[in-house]
Structure formats: structure tokens, C-alpha cells
Amino acid sequence: MGISELRQGGFDRQRQSTRVPMHPLGRDLVRQGVISGADATLAELVQRRCDTSLDRILMAEGLAREDDLLTAHARRINAERIEADTLTDMTPVETGLDPRVLLRHGAVILRAEDGQPRIVSDGAEPLGALRSVLPADLAGARSLVAPRAAIQGRIAELQRDVLRDMAAARTPENESCRTWEAHANARMGLTFAVLAVACALCLVFPLGVFGALALWAVLTLVVAAGLKITAFIAAMTGPRKHDMPVAATNAPLPRVSILVPLFRETEIAHALVARLSRLTYPKCLLDVILVLEEEDRLTQETLATIDLPPWIRPVIVPDGQPRTKPRAMNYALDFCQGEIIGIFDAEDAPDPDQITQVARRFQTAPHDLACLQGVLDYYNPRQNWVARCFTIEYATWFRTIMPGMARLGLALPLGGTTLYIRRDVLENLGGWDAHNVTEDADLGFRLARHGYRTEMIGTVTEEEANCHPWAWVKQRSRWLKGYMTTYLVHMRAPRQLYAQLGAWRFWGFQAHFVSSVSQVLLAPVLWSFWLLLFGLPHPLEAVVAWPLLVLLGSLFLSVEVINLSIYAQAVSGRRHRHLLGWVPTMHFYAPLAAVAAYKALYELILKPFFWDKTVHGLSIAARGRRRSDGGFDLAGIKLEPGHEGL
Numbered sequence: 001m002g003i004s005e006l007r008q009g010g011f012d013r014q015r016q017s018t019r020v021p022m023h024p025l026g027r028d029l030v031r032q033g034v035i036s037g038a039d040a041t042l043a044e045l046v047q048r049r050c051d052t053s054l055d056r057i058l059m060a061e062g063l064a065r066e067d068d069l070l071t072a073h074a075r076r077i078n079a080e081r082i083e084a085d086t087l088t089d090m091t092p093v094e095t096g097l098d099p100r101v102l103l104r105h106g107a108v109i110l111r112a113e114d115g116q117p118r119i120v121s122d123g124a125e126p127l128g129a130l131r132s133v134l135p136a137d138l139a140g141a142r143s144l145v146a147p148r149a150a151i152q153g154r155i156a157e158l159q160r161d162v163l164r165d166m167a168a169a170r171t172p173e174n175e176s177c178r179t180w181e182a183h184a185n186a187r188m189g190l191t192f193a194v195l196a197v198a199c200a201l202c203l204v205f206p207l208g209v210f211g212a213l214a215l216w217a218v219l220t221l222v223v224a225a226g227l228k229i230t231a232f233i234a235a236m237t238g239p240r241k242h243d244m245p246v247a248a249t250n251a252p253l254p255r256v257s258i259l260v261p262l263f264r265e266t267e268i269a270h271a272l273v274a275r276l277s278r279l280t281y282p283k284c285l286l287d288v289i290l291v292l293e294e295e296d297r298l299t300q301e302t303l304a305t306i307d308l309p310p311w312i313r314p315v316i317v318p319d320g321q322p323r324t325k326p327r328a329m330n331y332a333l334d335f336c337q338g339e340i341i342g343i344f345d346a347e348d349a350p351d352p353d354q355i356t357q358v359a360r361r362f363q364t365a366p367h368d369l370a371c372l373q374g375v376l377d378y379y380n381p382r383q384n385w386v387a388r389c390f391t392i393e394y395a396t397w398f399r400t401i402m403p404g405m406a407r408l409g410l411a412l413p414l415g416g417t418t419l420y421i422r423r424d425v426l427e428n429l430g431g432w433d434a435h436n437v438t439e440d441a442d443l444g445f446r447l448a449r450h451g452y453r454t455e456m457i458g459t460v461t462e463e464e465a466n467c468h469p470w471a472w473v474k475q476r477s478r479w480l481k482g483y484m485t486t487y488l489v490h491m492r493a494p495r496q497l498y499a500q501l502g503a504w505r506f507w508g509f510q511a512h513f514v515s516s517v518s519q520v521l522l523a524p525v526l527w528s529f530w531l532l533l534f535g536l537p538h539p540l541e542a543v544v545a546w547p548l549l550v551l552l553g554s555l556f557l558s559v560e561v562i563n564l565s566i567y568a569q570a571v572s573g574r575r576h577r578h579l580l581g582w583v584p585t586m587h588f589y590a591p592l593a594a595v596a597a598y599k600a601l602y603e604l605i606l607k608p609f610f611w612d613k614t615v616h617g618l619s620i621a622a623r624g625r626r627r628s629d630g631g632f633d634l635a636g637i638k639l640e641p642g643h644e645g646l
Contacts, residue, residue, distance in 0.1 A: 060284035073123035079143035084150035099159035167331035217522035224515035231404025257338030281355035326432035326439035370452035374418030378465035411448035413441035438482020476596035520597035
């Protein structure tokens with residue numbers, strides 16, 4: 001709740017006769033005529049409900065400019081106020097501190113013109129915390145006051161190479177795939193050897209190889225179906241809402257940082273800011289960071305044309321390798337000010353009250369609950385057939401399968417957005433693996449390996465369904481490559497993995513990853529069983545007994561029916577009911593995944609760290625009106641029924 005909400009509730013009138021202790025900063029600003037006494041009182045009331053500083057409340061509400069607040073802080077601590085440009089003329093002082101500590105405190109040690117060191121901060125709050133960790137000869141240095149963004153920018157400039165390298169290697173080496181870089185030749189040699197043996201076997205024993213692949217395909221098909229049915233039953237027999245209840249609490253709301261990685265997102269930058277502005281969480285507690293790549297000048301220029309609110313700010317990631325979303329987030333993590341870290345994609349439209357639900361759940365949950373995963377949905381499900389099938393698939397995964405897996409106590413492969421993590425846990429785990437192209441799924445299993453739990457929470461984020469077939473294939477190939485990578489990384493030491501996960505979650509891990517990858521790679525083998533349905537000869541008739549062949553075909557067809565039934569149930573609600581008639585066409589959707597799987601396998605061998613960028617904004621560009629400033633007029637977008645939250 002912010003000041004505007006308090007005013008709407010009549011607090012101005014109710015509190016005029018009530019004495020509210022005023023913060024020294026508030027008194028100073030009132031004396032200087034920056035804010036009124038009523039505004040100061042309302043800000044104090046907001047602070048009681050929010051775990052943040054008074055100046056952040058005043059800035060978020062638009063009641064005071066940063067310049068006025070910095071000047072007030074300088075008066076209070078008897079420090080000199082300096083401009084951002086002055087920082088570039090001051091030389092660095094070696095402190096021995098990790099630069100990430102300086103970023104987090106928003107303070108830096110620089111040498112003034114007189115040769116003496118100065119502690120530069122944006123006020124008294126970070127100053128005291130930093131003095132406690134500084135060497136004795138620096139802890140007593142005089143203070144200077146400057147804008148926080150300028151301070152962090154100067155730290156980033158001085159420590160560019162160090163911070164860039166830290167972002168790429170933040171995850172412990174034994175839990176990262178980055179070590180593959182040092183063994184590229186060995187990997188290629190092994191690959192060619194395996195391919196040579198496989199080709200030789202296919203030439204000498206073609207039916208034998210095909211039969212072995214068919215048996216494995218059916219076996220993994222049955223395992224996948226068993227996992228899906230079990231999760232489905234768990235989801236259906238549990239509480240109707242698959243999220244855990246959010247208990248009531250009067251504790252002050254925490255500060256939440258949201259990372260929004262952007263790369264070549266000029267098409268949707270304006271819409272993104274509009275969607276984030278609809279969040280009802282107190283803006284003084286929101287710290288939204290737009291994570292930009294240094295080389296992406298177009299997106300930087302687009303954002304420069306937007307008047308960003310004080311709770312949204314860009315962070316530029318220095319160019320480096322690998323150029324991936326997790327490396328960018330690792331870099332931006334140290335710029336965050338919140339104790340909860342959330343992730344949004346560029347095209348996301350979250351429920352307005354989403355962050356409030358998340359914050360309250362974390363406040364009442366035990367600390368081993370480290371992560372909350374929201375539900376993903378699409379705001380363009382009617383655009384074309386690919387969008388419809390994608391929406392059916394997502395509804396099944398996020399509304400049925402994942403909640404069921406969570407209730408079964410299995411480790412969850414996380415989604416890349418609408419994901420919220422306790423900051424201290426994330427930092428202790430080493431952030432994200434910068435080299436893994438499905439850093440979300442990987443993080444889910446690293447959390448489980450270290451004894452932390454993930455829960456589903458029933459808040460929805462709508463995003464744009466990838467509705468172009470080749471764009472879909474590129475996106476899905478990256479996901480599948482990441483799945484393969486994640487499995488290989490975690491299976492380096494199977495005994496250790498077993499000990500960390502326990503038997504139930506270990507075999508759940510095997511069932512999910514092995515069956516998922518096997519099914520898409522061996523899909524053409526499974527499709528051969530359609531021949532039996534149409535009375536056509538099957539390649540295995542010559543080597544496999546007819547009853548066994550019929551059994552294999554029956555299993556395949558039975559699983560197909562089961563899958564369609566689960567799809568139908570997932571879209572039977574009011575929101576997705578219009579998709580029921582499209583469920584049978586999911587048979588024709590599967591070949592796209594097979595194409596993506598072979599692309600993923602190729603890239604796993606030759607380009608394991610390559611990030612195939614997903615193009616966003618295609619549906620908006622198709623339905624919206626471009627403005628003269630390069631953005632899109634949201635009023636020109638025809639929204640789907642029930643998707644007015646865009």
C-alpha cells in the first residue's frame with residue numbers, strides 16, 4: 001500500500017489529529033519545503049507496512065526528487081554532495097573487498113583531489129554497513145554523497161573485467177557445464193567414434209538396430225506416461241487450487257528485485273513498462289532491473305526514449321562470453337537491492353497482485369522453501385494453430401503436471417519466468433550456470449540437491465506464444481539442448497546425486513529427463529506403429545513375433561489416448577475451453593519437437609553454449625499500431641477474451 005492508496009482511504013483526514021513520530025529525514029525535508037507535513041506523515045505510515053527507507057518511499061511516490069533527497073542526506077551526515085560527473089575524475093582506492101560487496105552497499109572508495117580517500121554513498125543507510133567491513137585505515141574516511149546509479153556505474157567501470165568474469169563463472173565448477181570448453185576435442189572425438197559405430201551397426205544389422213530403438217522408445221514412452229498419469233492423479237486429488245495457501249501476516253512487506261533480461265527487444269519495450277506499471281505491489285519496494293547487453297544499442301536507445309519510473313532502471317552487461325541470459329542475470333544480481341529475486345521475460349504480463357502473493361508466502365514459509373514458481377499462460381492463443389497447440393501444452397504442464405510433481409515431492413525443472421527465489425539461497429548456490437541454455441531447469445535441480453524446496457503458486461503470468469513454426473523450433477531446440485546438458489552435468493557423479501536427492505527424487509529425475517529426451521529423438525520410430533492401425537506392413541514384422549508387435553503398437557496407441565485425455569482436461573476450464581476442439585491436432589504438433597530435437601543434438605555436440613535467441617513481439621507487431629517514437633500503441637491491440645490484462 002502506497003501513499004496514494006492511503007489518501008484514497010481517507011488517511012489524510014484521519015491522521016491530521018494523530019501524532020506520528022517523524023523521521024529526521026522527513027523533518028528536514030519539511031523544513032526545506034520539499035514535502036508537506038501531511039506527506040511526511042503518510043510516508044511514515046507506509047514505512048510501517050513496508051521494509052524500506054523513507055527516501056525510497058518518497059521517490060517512488062513522486063513526492064521528492066533524488067537530488068533533493070541526496071542534498072538532505074548530505075546535510076544530515078555533514079557530508080559534501082557531489083555530482084555524478086565528479087566520480088569519473090576521482091581515482092580508485094584498493095580496499096581488498098569483493099566488488100560485489102561494494103555494489104550491494106551502493107558505495108565506493110575513491111581518492112579526492114587532496115589525495116585522501118572518501119567513502120561515496122547515497123546516504124547514511126549504506127554508509128554504516130560499509131564502514132563495518134572496511135579496513136581500519138579506511139573505515140574513518142570522510143563521506144561524500146552521490147546518486148546510487150552513478151556509484152554503481154563507477155564500480156562497474158572500475159571492475160569491469162572482474163565482474164564480467166565472475167558472472168561467467170559464478171556457479172561452482174562441479175555443478176557447471178563450463179568445463180566442457182576445455183574438453184572440446186575429446187568431445188568431438190568421442191562423438192565421431194559413436195557415430196561411426198552407430199552407422200556400422202545400422203549397415204550390418206538394420207532391423208536389429210531399429211528393433212532395439214523401438215523397444216527403448218516404447219519403454220521410455222511407458223515411463224513418461226506413468227510419470228504423467230501419476231502427476232495428473234496427484235494434481236486432481238489435491239486441493240482445487242494448486243498453490244499453497246498464503247497465510248495472513250502483519251509483517252512489513254519485503255523489498256523485491258525483478259530481473260528482466262532484454263536482448264533486441266525494441267518491439268515490446270514500451271508494452272513491457274506498461275505491464276510492469278500495473279503491478280500493485282508498493283512501488284517503494286519494487287526494484288525492477290532491465291538487463292541489457294552492451295552490444296544491444298537499439299534496445300538501449302529505445303529505453304532512452306521512455307520516461308522510466310524511479311523503481312525501474314537499466315543495467316548494462318559488459319560484452320563477454322558466453323552471451324547468455326544466465327550470464328547477464330549473474331552480472332545484474334549484484335546490482336539488486338531486494339531480498340527476493342524474481343525473473344520476468346520481456347513479453348510477460350503478470351497478474352497485478354502476483355508479487356504480493358509471493359512475498360506473503362515467503363514470509364510465512366520455512367526457509368527451506370527457497371523458490372516459488374508461478375503459472376505461465378499465453379495472451380495470443382487464437383493467433384494460429386501453433387499458438388493454440390503451444391497454449392494446450394503449457395496449460396497441461398503448468399496447471400497439471402508440474403503441480404502434480406510438486407505434490408509428489410519430486411524436484412521441479414523450473415520455468416524461466418515468473419520464478420521467485422530467496423536471494424541468500426541463490427547467492428549461496430552460485431547463481432545461475434552461465435553456460436547452460438536452460439539455466440532455469442538446472443537451477444531447479446541444484447536447489448533440490450542442496451536440500452531446498454520449490455512450490456507452485458497459483459498466480460498467472462501471460463506471455464506471447466511462439467506462433468511461427470521455425471521460431472518455435474529454434475526455441476524448443478534450445479530447451480532440449482539445455483535438458484540434455486542439465487542431465488549430463490548432474491549425472492557426472494550419480495552416487496553423489498543419489499545421496500543428495502534420495503531414491504524417490506533421483507528416480508523421478510531419471511524418469512523425467514531420460515523419457516523427455518528419448519521421446520522426441522525417437523519419435524519417428526514410434527510413429528511407425530501407426531502403420532499397424534491402418535493395416536500396413538511394419539518393418540519389424542520379419543524379426544518380431546506378431547503378438548509382441550501388436551502389444552507394442554497397442555501401448556503406443558494407448559499412451560496417445562492418455563495424452564489427449566490429459567490435454568483435454570487441462571483446457572477444460574473456462575479460460576481455455578475454446579481449445580478443446582484443437583486437442584486432437586496435437587498429433588501433428590509433435591513432429592515440430594522432433595525437428596527441434598535433432599537440431600538440439602547437433603548443437604549439443606558442435607555449439608553447446610550457443611543461445612538461439614527467441615524473437616518476441618511478433619503478435620504485437622501483427623496486431624498493434626506502431627507509434628512515431630518506435631513503440632506500439634497498446635490500444636491498437638485486439639485482446640483475446642479473458643486476456644484484457646495485457
